[in-house]
Amino acid sequence: MAYSDIEKRLTEVKKPSRYCGGEVNSVIKDPAKTEVSYAFCFPDLYEVGMSHIGMKILYSAANRLDFVRCERVFAPDRDMIELMRETDTPLFSLENKLPVASFDLVGFSLQYELSYTTVLQMLKLARIPLYARDRGDGDPLVIVGGPCSYNSEPIADFVDLVVLGEGEEVGDETLELIRECKREGCGRAETLRRFAGLKGIYVPSFYDVEYDGVKVKSITPNRPEAPARIRKRIIEDLDKAFYPESYVVPYGEIVHDRASVEVQRGCIRGCRFCQAGFIYRPFRTKSAATLNATAKTLCENTGYDELSLLSLSTSDYPELSGLVDDLNAWAEPKGINLALPSLRVDNFSIELMKRVQKLRKSGLTLAPEAGSERMRNVINKNVHEADIMRAVNAAFGGGFTSVKLYFMLGLPFETDEDIIAIADTAQKVVDAYYASEGRQKGKSVSVSLSVAAFVPKPFTPFQYVPQDTAEEHARKQKLLREHVRSNKIKLSTHDADTSYIEAVLARGDRRLVPAMALAVERGAYLEGWSENFSLDFWKEIFAECGLNGDDYACRERGTDELLPWSHIDIGVTDRFFISEYEKAKCAAASPNCAEKCLGCGAASLGGGRYCAKR
Amino acid sequence: MRNVRVRYEKTGDARFVSHLDLVRTFARAVRRADLNVYYTEGFNPHIKMNFLPPLSLGYESLCEAFDMRLIDETPCADVAPRLRAVLPELLRVTDAYEPETELTDVAFVRYALRFDADVNAAAATLGREGLTIEKKTKRGQITVDAHSALREAEVADGALEIVLPMGEASLNPRHVVEALNTYGGFGIEDFRCVRKQLYAADGSVFR
Numbered sequence: 001m002a003y004s005d006i007e008k009r010l011t012e013v014k015k016p017s018r019y020c021g022g023e024v025n026s027v028i029k030d031p032a033k034t035e036v037s038y039a040f041c042f043p044d045l046y047e048v049g050m051s052h053i054g055m056k057i058l059y060s061a062a063n064r065l066d067f068v069r070c071e072r073v074f075a076p077d078r079d080m081i082e083l084m085r086e087t088d089t090p091l092f093s094l095e096n097k098l099p100v101a102s103f104d105l106v107g108f109s110l111q112y113e114l115s116y117t118t119v120l121q122m123l124k125l126a127r128i129p130l131y132a133r134d135r136g137d138g139d140p141l142v143i144v145g146g147p148c149s150y151n152s153e154p155i156a157d158f159v160d161l162v163v164l165g166e167g168e169e170v171g172d173e174t175l176e177l178i179r180e181c182k183r184e185g186c187g188r189a190e191t192l193r194r195f196a197g198l199k200g201i202y203v204p205s206f207y208d209v210e211y212d213g214v215k216v217k218s219i220t221p222n223r224p225e226a227p228a229r230i231r232k233r234i235i236e237d238l239d240k241a242f243y244p245e246s247y248v249v250p251y252g253e254i255v256h257d258r259a260s261v262e263v264q265r266g267c268i269r270g271c272r273f274c275q276a277g278f279i280y281r282p283f284r285t286k287s288a289a290t291l292n293a294t295a296k297t298l299c300e301n302t303g304y305d306e307l308s309l310l311s312l313s314t315s316d317y318p319e320l321s322g323l324v325d326d327l328n329a330w331a332e333p334k335g336i337n338l339a340l341p342s343l344r345v346d347n348f349s350i351e352l353m354k355r356v357q358k359l360r361k362s363g364l365t366l367a368p369e370a371g372s373e374r375m376r377n378v379i380n381k382n383v384h385e386a387d388i389m390r391a392v393n394a395a396f397g398g399g400f401t402s403v404k405l406y407f408m409l410g411l412p413f414e415t416d417e418d419i420i421a422i423a424d425t426a427q428k429v430v431d432a433y434y435a436s437e438g439r440q441k442g443k444s445v446s447v448s449l450s451v452a453a454f455v456p457k458p459f460t461p462f463q464y465v466p467q468d469t470a471e472e473h474a475r476k477q478k479l480l481r482e483h484v485r486s487n488k489i490k491l492s493t494h495d496a497d498t499s500y501i502e503a504v505l506a507r508g509d510r511r512l513v514p515a516m517a518l519a520v521e522r523g524a525y526l527e528g529w530s531e532n533f534s535l536d537f538w539k540e541i542f543a544e545c546g547l548n549g550d551d552y553a554c555r556e557r558g559t560d561e562l563l564p565w566s567h568i569d570i571g572v573t574d575r576f577f578i579s580e581y582e583k584a585k586c587a588a589a590s591p592n593c594a595e596k597c598l599g600c601g602a603a604s605l606g607g608g609r610y611c612a613k614r
Numbered sequence: 615m616r617n618v619r620v621r622y623e624k625t626g627d628a629r630f631v632s633h634l635d636l637v638r639t640f641a642r643a644v645r646r647a648d649l650n651v652y653y654t655e656g657f658n659p660h661i662k663m664n665f666l667p668p669l670s671l672g673y674e675s676l677c678e679a680f681d682m683r684l685i686d687e688t689p690c691a692d693v694a695p696r697l698r699a700v701l702p703e704l705l706r707v708t709d710a711y712e713p714e715t716e717l718t719d720v721a722f723v724r725y726a727l728r729f730d731a732d733v734n735a736a737a738a739t740l741g742r743e744g745l746t747i748e749k750k751t752k753r754g755q756i757t758v759d760a761h762s763a764l765r766e767a768e769v770a771d772g773a774l775e776i777v778l779p780m781g782e783a784s785l786n787p788r789h790v791v792e793a794l795n796t797y798g799g800f801g802i803e804d805f806r807c808v809r810k811q812l813y814a815a816d817g818s819v820f821r
Contacts, residue, residue: 016672024701249639251639303642303643303644303700335653
């Protein structure tokens with residue numbers, strides 16, 4: 001019934017250290033001396049969750065408050081679930097090994113649509129009533145946040161509260177409000193009522209949704225406290241935002257095992273398929289001085305020998321060159337490597353690569369996303385073939401022999417010529433290698449061509465477009481494969497089955513709630529891991545619930561249609577999305593934020609570096 | 615350049631940390647403590663550290679050790695407090711000194727075993743002549759005469775304390791528990807094990 005029973009047999013499971021906490025810099029507080037308890041859950045395995053920077057920030061932020069005890073919880077692997085079942089042990093936290101159901105607040109980070117079933121399975125493992133309406137005064141409040149929370153309608157009935165936007169400030173306010181409600185002895189109903197008044201908090205049960213056929217007819221608040229539209233929260237000045245000076249250093253190896261600093265939020269680019277490019281607007285940067293100081297402290301406190309600069313597009317950081325010099329000045333003598341993921345093709349600088357990758361030479365990764373110039377204009381990628389060739393030529397000249405290229409298949413307004421252009425681009429990279437003067441003689445080139453299926457996402461200009469049907473996608477994959485002729489090109493096509501369910505859930509509405517519940521009852525869990533995912537399983541679930549996945553994934557929405565997320569306000573306006581959609585139709589690119597402010601609406605949130613005053 | 619031997623305890627939940635993870639954890643601790651130590655040369659430099667043979671997952675220890683090399687004049691006496699300050703209590707550094715021995719000089723190890731069975735009877739069983747211990751190795755099963763392998767088997771503080779060889783003919787306490795179950799019918803399902811002391815070949819405490 002408790003951790004002590006599990007502990008005796010913990011060596012029976014794989015990687016037992018991921019269930020016992022106690023890592024360097026973990027924060028273990030006395031339950032008797034803290035007023036508010038918060039179980040911070042990540043719906044994936046320890047190795048994945050511990051790699052997530054948002055969790056590191058918010059864990060430290062919550063625990064810096066004296067009255068709060070924030071403890072971590074990760075999805076147990078199947079062997080651990082079996083051990084928990086055998087010992088009759090409910091899901092417990094890492095720090096004090098307390099049942100998750102005993103916490104005041106239980107939070108989940110929603111990074112990925114396919115993690116929804118894991119969230120629900122974890123609630124079941126914690127023995128918390130699955131439906132919010134079945135929870136009583138003694139049960140925890142279940143809160144979700146992260147990118148998928150902007151349209152969390154498919155799980156609306158299971159959560160009490162949704163955080164919209166950046167968690168640093170609203171997190172503090174949430175914990176303070178819980179303390180207030182506990183002190184005043186508020187019941188669940190009153191607590192939720194007060195939360196509806198907190199900016200950036202969405203209480204799904206306070207809204208009624210009506211449908212008309214496959215469309216949403218209306219979304220109406222059913223309480224006076226609930227605003228008609230809920231606006232996301234952001235941090236205007238990132239330099240003043242809380243950033244941890246240390247974070248938990250795991251014993252075992254995790255996915256991203258390094259110190260990382262977030263250089264900026266948002267992205268100036270506005271690629272039309274990219275949800276992150278819109279939901280994190282406006283574009284805000286941290287000062288190089290703050291970043292340098294934070295990074296140094298972080299490395300000293302964690303002992304990591306790798307430091308990563310995180311953002312959606314690191315090469316758009318205005319002071320990047322100076323920052324890299326400042327960082328290298330102390331990092332290099334200590335043997336600390338700099339990692340710069342998310343560099344762009346267009347302002348790719350081999351000189352920068354040389355400066356940061358002195359010790360380890362990895363392959364070059366480029367994401368042109370689309371094969372033809374026309375298609376890249378449709379998606380507003382603003383990368384030209386000359387940029388790609390310049391980047392690979394520089395890399396080959398510098399001794400690289402492998403290049404990874406990422407593309408998407410099934411983008412809106414795609415023609416067969418655009419698909420063939422993907423294969424042609426890869427071939428040109430191979431040809432460039434053999435034409436390169438500086439290439440390593442006698443060594444062969446390897447171009448790995450990774451092609452994913454496009455998933456239309458809410459809060460993008462492509463939120464209206466249909467996803468390709470399975471048949472059409474298969475035809476396109478075949479067409480592409482026929483045009484890849486060099487054996488130096490390794491084509492890998494991502495699983496279109498998962499992309500289909502992602503598309504259903506991403507633009508889903510509350511009518512999917514029973515399907516989620518049924519999927520969880522039938523054991524859906526950790527579906528982000530391909531071995532745990534089955535499309536047939538979902539098709540059966542949809543059929544039993546009288547739903548058709550195609551109504552969500554493959555249906556074109558009118559630009560005048562009420563969307564399931566129309567009551568959520570991310571700052572960027574529908575008018576802007578529609579104008580970008582119209583431009584996509586005629587393959588017209590848009591300038592980026594640094595070039596010209598297009599008035600997307602995010603300026604009203606404040607703090608944007610390039611937002612024009614209007 | 616001087617060798618320094620770091621002695622530490624591995625207790626509580628730290629017993630679930632694998633040897634490989636432990637090595638990584640200490641390397642990061644050395645960096646946090648900002649100790650100036652020798653790194654291996656080459657493509658992928660890492661701190662040069664030598665550890666005792668791995669402790670089985672699930673066992674605790676009060677007498678672990680690893681060696682590394684200091685490349686500046688930092689007094690050995692400073693090493694322990696600096697490492698202690700950057701490690702969790704469950705991996706407590708107890709001492710650090712310039713070693714006069716090699717880690718391979720450890721010949722015997724004292725373990726304390728706790729389980730739900732009569733420890734006195736267990737000690738008596740192990741004291742009997744003719745008891746054999748079976749050990750599976752890569753080369754097949756080896757049968758060891760318990761009486762000659764076990765240096766001591768006694769009861770102390772409610773635990774069964776045994777002294778087993780380390781090195782070439784090393785034995786794991788698990789083998790002893792299996793022998794107790796096979797020949798003594800003790801039916802021990804799970805047990806807690808603590809490594810308590812290291813000895814040199816002459817029986818003196820290893821340092």
